[in-house]
Amino acid sequence: MIRLDGITKSYRAGARVLPVLRQINLHIGAGELVAIMGSSGSGKSTLLNILGILDDYDEGLYELDGTPMRNLSERQAAIYRNQFLGFVFQSFNLLSLKSAVENIELPLQYRGVPRKLRREMAMDALSRVGLTARAEHLPSEMSGGEKQRVAIARAVVTKPRLVLADEPTGALDTKTSDQIMDLLQETNAAGVTMVIVTHEPDVAARCQRVVRIRDGQIQDDSLSPLVDAPSASVPT
């Protein structure tokens, strides 16, 4: 599903070049639930952005479902994001002037789904995260947990192959975090590949595989000890 070979990424700060990712090699199979852990500035969010075609990389190879994600035009990238990917962000990134159901409809709108069908699909996604009653509410009228559930519904409504979640529980309390992780696990159980960036051990513990990054390099890539993995080997 995902193949990263020798990915490097650096940022320029004036004359200085700051390496963020160095020689990242990572293969993620279809249906996996992978946590990427690391401290602040370790490069985990940059890695997720590259996976989501939200950011470019300097060197290496990134293949998504066998297709190299390099030198894509903005339009091609937009189509890939819409067709293959779903995003869940720490700060939810819901559009403030749109209601919950309208936010969920947005990726379907970009896919060209007719209005009526779009509304049905969005309501279905909303009911799966238990928020049917909040369909017409604006984000400002919802709690953090509700917003994140709407964001999850928006991420999965297009039935993506891969969901990328950046600190999905970072802004939530423990109880709500558990509920959100339940939802993400359910989504994964339905066959959606999932990569979650987190620095919370509790969240990582609920994933099958944990990739630890330090100073832009993969330090460790192992199966989660708390999960009964069907196979002990890390796919390559």
Added chain:
Amino acid sequence: MRALDRWREIFASLARRRLRTALTALSVAWGIFMLVVLLAAGNGLANGAENAFRDDAANSVWLFPTRTNKPFEGRTKNRRIVMTNDDYDLAKATVDVADHMTARYLPRGNLMTARGPNQGTFPVRAVHPDHQYLERTTISQGRYINDADLRERRKVAVVGRKVVKVLFPHGQDDQAMGADIRVGRTTFHIVGIFDDKGDQGEQENIYIPLSTAQLVFASDHTIDQLMFTVGNTPVPQAETIVKDLKRRLAQRHGFDPTDTGGIRVRNNHFMHEKMQGVLWAIRSFVWLIGLGTILAGVVGVGNIMLISVKERTKEFGVRKALGATPWSIVLMVLEEALVITTASGYLGLVAAVALVEFAKTLLPDNDFFKNPDVDIGVGLSATVILVAAGLLAGLWPARRAARIAPVEAFRAEV
């Protein structure tokens, strides 16, 4: 995204950002409103000025005998100058650029004009045939005074429409042509009926041949006014010609050529050109102010677009993450600008037209400000320019918004 969805989004976005929408709309509507109102005011002034010349040929020069203001060669000042046919002949011989020339004699006393029991007192003007051109008289029936009338001193008259109404009341006006009327004690035959673009009083005049009037009413060759047109002669050259004529007339009548009295000159040609200059200045000023207002509107739209795009940077990033193409972002911003500028420009235009039309009903009839008509074509063109400029102003921030990488957009401070 489908076009219909995009338009729905745009209207929803405009409705939800009411203050921003209202401010943008106001700056556009105000620009168009001011431009149209100013142009209408400029037109009103221009029409008023043109109206001042509606009665007489714009390239005409008028000479009136008056009293002298200066003593000259032993003669005292305040001496009354009397012009005669000889002055007309002198002018004919001197002013070779004159394409039309007439003298005018106004019989003294209140001459009663009558036809049977119907009578009235009307101004009588004894003139040459060229008077028709100089006074812009329009013959509606029959003919004007001609050379044969003058030569044979015919007792013929050309009367105004109001004279006909008084002398031929109760629907008898169709009997006026060819009828005889009495002017004073002399009978004149009506050979023509005229209209005049001047004020209503002009239609109360009666025109008769100069030679006839001098014979019947004056028994001499006195004339009261001398008028001629100078064709396409440039104003400075016409001024020189008029000065030369006045010098010759002064010499003939024995008064100082530099005397402002003696013979007073009204140079319509000079005044018309001067008026055209003033009108040009007024129109230019109006356009300058109008375009300045439009420019302010464009800057306002551009500014608000810039702020709007900046404010929505994160939103655009989210949209791109969800599958929005750069072009769909550009279209969304531009179409929003298009909707606001078109709708508010149109509202500004309608409001301006309504105001001008309302003002026209309140405006008292006067000679200085007439028919402040709105040129709808100009108003629409200005709206189109403003819409185009608004789109251009929105294009740069829209393209910038579309190019920004989603990750950078997420970091944007709003």
